[in-house]
Amino acid sequence: MGNKLHNYPALIVLLPLISGILFKKYFIGIVHPVVIWLLLLVTLALIYIIYVQKISTFFLIAPILILGTLSTAYEENRYPSSRITAAISKGNLSFIGEVNKIDQYQRSIDLHIDAIILENDSLLIDRINLRVFLPDENFKIEEGNSILVNAKISIPEGAHNPGGFNFKSYYRSQGIDGYLMRRDIVAIKVLSKGVSNKGNILRRLHYSIQSLLEDNLSESNASLINALLLGNRSGLSEDSKDLFLKNGVVHLLAVSGLHVGYIIGILFLTGSVLQFNKKVIVYFILIGIVFYAALLGWKTPITRAVIMGSILLLGGLTERRSVPLNSLGIAALLILLFKPYALFEIGFQLSFMAVGSILFFNMRYGEFIPLPNPVNLPKKLLRQVTSLSVLTLYALIGTIPLTIYYFNSFSTGAFLLNIFIIPYVGVLIALSIIAVMFSYLYQPVGAVFFSSLEAFTDQLFTLLSFSANNLSKTIIIGSFPWYLLLSLIGLTITLGFISTLKGRKRILILLLLISNIIIWRSASRFRGSEVIFMNVGQGDAAFIEGYQSKNILIDTGRSDYGVKSGKYAIGPYLRLKGINRINYLLLTHADSDHSGGSIYIMDSFEVDTLLIGTISPNSNSFEEILHFAKHKNIPVKNISLGDKIKLGEYSEIQVMYPPNNYIIPVKETGNNSSIVIRYNFANSSILLSADIEAVTEKIISNSDLIIESNLLKVPHHGSKSSSSGQFIDKVSPTDAILSVGGNNPYGHPSQDVLERYENNRIILHRTDKDNAIVFRSEGEKFSLYKWK
Numbered sequence: 001m002g003n004k005l006h007n008y009p010a011l012i013v014l015l016p017l018i019s020g021i022l023f024k025k026y027f028i029g030i031v032h033p034v035v036i037w038l039l040l041l042v043t044l045a046l047i048y049i050i051y052v053q054k055i056s057t058f059f060l061i062a063p064i065l066i067l068g069t070l071s072t073a074y075e076e077n078r079y080p081s082s083r084i085t086a087a088i089s090k091g092n093l094s095f096i097g098e099v100n101k102i103d104q105y106q107r108s109i110d111l112h113i114d115a116i117i118l119e120n121d122s123l124l125i126d127r128i129n130l131r132v133f134l135p136d137e138n139f140k141i142e143e144g145n146s147i148l149v150n151a152k153i154s155i156p157e158g159a160h161n162p163g164g165f166n167f168k169s170y171y172r173s174q175g176i177d178g179y180l181m182r183r184d185i186v187a188i189k190v191l192s193k194g195v196s197n198k199g200n201i202l203r204r205l206h207y208s209i210q211s212l213l214e215d216n217l218s219e220s221n222a223s224l225i226n227a228l229l230l231g232n233r234s235g236l237s238e239d240s241k242d243l244f245l246k247n248g249v250v251h252l253l254a255v256s257g258l259h260v261g262y263i264i265g266i267l268f269l270t271g272s273v274l275q276f277n278k279k280v281i282v283y284f285i286l287i288g289i290v291f292y293a294a295l296l297g298w299k300t301p302i303t304r305a306v307i308m309g310s311i312l313l314l315g316g317l318t319e320r321r322s323v324p325l326n327s328l329g330i331a332a333l334l335i336l337l338f339k340p341y342a343l344f345e346i347g348f349q350l351s352f353m354a355v356g357s358i359l360f361f362n363m364r365y366g367e368f369i370p371l372p373n374p375v376n377l378p379k380k381l382l383r384q385v386t387s388l389s390v391l392t393l394y395a396l397i398g399t400i401p402l403t404i405y406y407f408n409s410f411s412t413g414a415f416l417l418n419i420f421i422i423p424y425v426g427v428l429i430a431l432s433i434i435a436v437m438f439s440y441l442y443q444p445v446g447a448v449f450f451s452s453l454e455a456f457t458d459q460l461f462t463l464l465s466f467s468a469n470n471l472s473k474t475i476i477i478g479s480f481p482w483y484l485l486l487s488l489i490g491l492t493i494t495l496g497f498i499s500t501l502k503g504r505k506r507i508l509i510l511l512l513l514i515s516n517i518i519i520w521r522s523a524s525r526f527r528g529s530e531v532i533f534m535n536v537g538q539g540d541a542a543f544i545e546g547y548q549s550k551n552i553l554i555d556t557g558r559s560d561y562g563v564k565s566g567k568y569a570i571g572p573y574l575r576l577k578g579i580n581r582i583n584y585l586l587l588t589h590a591d592s593d594h595s596g597g598s599i600y601i602m603d604s605f606e607v608d609t610l611l612i613g614t615i616s617p618n619s620n621s622f623e624e625i626l627h628f629a630k631h632k633n634i635p636v637k638n639i640s641l642g643d644k645i646k647l648g649e650y651s652e653i654q655v656m657y658p659p660n661n662y663i664i665p666v667k668e669t670g671n672n673s674s675i676v677i678r679y680n681f682a683n684s685s686i687l688l689s690a691d692i693e694a695v696t697e698k699i700i701s702n703s704d705l706i707i708e709s710n711l712l713k714v715p716h717h718g719s720k721s722s723s724s725g726q727f728i729d730k731v732s733p734t735d736a737i738l739s740v741g742g743n744n745p746y747g748h749p750s751q752d753v754l755e756r757y758e759n760n761r762i763i764l765h766r767t768d769k770d771n772a773i774v775f776r777s778e779g780e781k782f783s784l785y786k787w788k
Contacts, residue, residue, distance in 0.1 A: 008325055010326045010328075010333055024072035025344070071337060092152050092184075094149070094150045096114055096148050098114070100129075100144075106133070107134045110176065111149070113128050113130055131176050131179040132151075147189065148191055156172070161569045161787065162532075163572035165569070173344075202295050206295055213225050217454055221453075221454055221458065225432050228252070228253070230295070231296045246474060248410065251354070257301070257309075261305075263289055263433070264288075271285070289309055289310070301351040304352065307330060307335075308328060312327065325359045354395040362390075362391070392418045393415065402485070404480050408576050409476045409477055417472065425460075431456060432453060474604075476580040528779065529648075529650075530774065534569050536558060539565060539594060539596065539739070540593065541553070541554070541557040542555065546651030547649050550584070550651075551579065552582075552653065556570060556585075557593065558593045558596040559596030560592075566598070567600050573772075587610070589690060595625060598625050610635070611636075612637075613639070613658060614638045640661075640662070641655055641656065641658065651681050656707060674689075674690030674691045685708075687711070687733070697723075701726045711775060712733040712737070714749070717744075719753070722753070723757070738764055738765065738766045
């Protein structure tokens, strides 16, 4: 291994650069930088002495390590300065900027801000990028327009729940510094309708191709081809994205090497037809792929493909044989030097792991899988099928650990489906390029190709839908710590280098040991009952695990743009826990902040029973939920006062309200029909009171029901119309959970309510400040702790 490492100088340089980036992100401010640098240098020195066997090479690593640290620090300085952070607390500000991206599906725009007008009418010049969620569906705007927005700015935050979506990392990867929510926008107007000269040709061409696709294809097909050809997924519906995700082929939505390969093929064919000589064809292709990458905004996967393709082409031109694995290292070096935080992007990691795995294992073993030929396929076709199957397997070996780490699951149909889908998508890309080219040259011929493209795209959606419903199954693994991830990747790489049978057996034993550790971790879970109150913004969602038996999800938060509690909060948490079956899904009432994520949950997890109140909810959204439950063959059960639900030994749900056949008084809101339950586990109890108000609290308090509980879920998000003194006295909790969204438009929680709990010496825990809150009990005692 030591001698072979000399063939990959880019990989030798890449190691200290990555070390410097990791050092800046995780250690600076915790341990003195000099100490960390010394430890890293000593460690890397040992690695280089053992494997590279040239001590002179070691003297390269110190400046490169420091360079990685400094480049990361430089990128961090791009984000909102302390002046802007201070200005945020002042409330509404006026932002003047230029529109550089429009997302039709999310109804949002990205603004490059040139100036911020403060309350005293002074200008703050600080170039930042904001995402604006437009409040008006009919607001007319185009890329390049200069606009003014008066609103309150929000800064992206990390995950609020275990396994939850990290909006801070997501927005940072897109270069977004903050966002303006619809409800926070006071005024918005266009100052100038002119298109900016900045990047004019590329932006106009990008927009022109997008318009061409929309004019010649159906909406869903145009959005897919737009994603495949231009890397713009803004118009792609959530259902379409989930279809690719469920089948394990979501990576195809990222423009990468496959696309560059087709561009190279088309340009090579064009150059040959025009009878260019070899050198001219190479330069022709180089200019073409660089132009294509610039057209797409130099996204990480395509940048990697262009760099590697350029090295390969220039190597052929100079008759010097390039080393693909070293080319991959060069691509990573160039990207990380200019964009160090790309290292933490899922797209960067998946792209480099897939290609690296293919190159590494193909170099070691080639096409070692003999496929049977039962139907006497032509040898050339069989060889192509074999090659594609092997390359797909190699890519999966490299990416499955990352997929499990990030998504806590993987698709069983990913391998077989990729073998068919990859060439099929290649055909779509080729058809797209040809259709666009001919549409500019001679529209009637372009229309013929667009007609074929429409039919082929329809068939792709049909295939994916069939596979998702009949073939592919999502296996939920549960939490997968980073140290197990690194162990698997390291052992897999080592397995590739070891050539002796004895050595491979040892590595395989270690891999089996890690697998046992994973199984042991899942088997050694907490042996009591656990309840988590999730932070879903202005909404409710709680998940209860009974003692070694059943579970229940109570409410599912909201489904607004940018919120989507089911997808970004509840679903990731369940996958992190390794849960693929929900025994009971209970919706306390029809309000969208309690039932908004239920369709996503029923579509993504196995739900045994849907529980609702005894009255028919007067809500279109609730009717849609019931219709979807019927479509998924999920039984629906009405529950009311007196019903009990067993969740296992010592674990039981008691329904405390409403009574059977309850009719809401005319003057009362639907909140007073909410299902109220009491969860009992051994000697611990929790009262979950949904959105009931004072009138219902009085009915329950005056009844003979035993509602005294250790923990109370505060009614109606702390509204002044709830949490009456009589009700609090009757429940008599020691702690209370307040599920509420920060800076919500309803003014929740009421200051009077907060004082009421404080006067009763009840410890109040808030999801808007504490994030997810976990209740644990092993019988005699219970504990409450903040997830983060």
